[in-house]
Amino acid sequence: xxxxxxxxxxxxxxxxxxxxxxxxxxxxxxxxxxxxxxxxxxxxxxxxxxxxxxxxxxxxxxxxxxxxxxxxxxxxxxxxxxxxxxxxxxxxxxxxxxx
Numbered sequence: 148x149x150x151x152x153x154x155x156x157x158x159x160x161x162x163x164x165x166x167x168x169x170x171x172x173x174x175x176x177x178x179x180x181x182x183x184x185x186x187x188x189x190x191x192x193x194x195x196x197x198x199x200x201x202x203x204x205x206x207x208x209x210x211x212x213x214x215x216x217x218x219x220x221x222x223x224x225x226x227x228x229x230x231x232x233x234x235x236x237x238x239x240x241x242x243x244x245x246x
Contacts, residue, residue, distance in 0.1 A: 156214030
């Protein structure tokens, strides 16, 4: 499965920025060893249900440690029997654009 998620702390720094808190969540994801990528809006992670959800939970806990309230947006693509889709889905689109 691929999960796209975004964790938003309720309070930011003095400028309203949340990058430090979000960086803590991304550290957790990268340390997991699962395929992942981060963009301006979401972090995507690929793996089996239990391992992906455990990483999301740990990432939320990392942000909760620095913010009293946290919002989580999560979208999942559940497709049993398929792996490597984090890159393969994008490659299929790029191929269609090139044709």
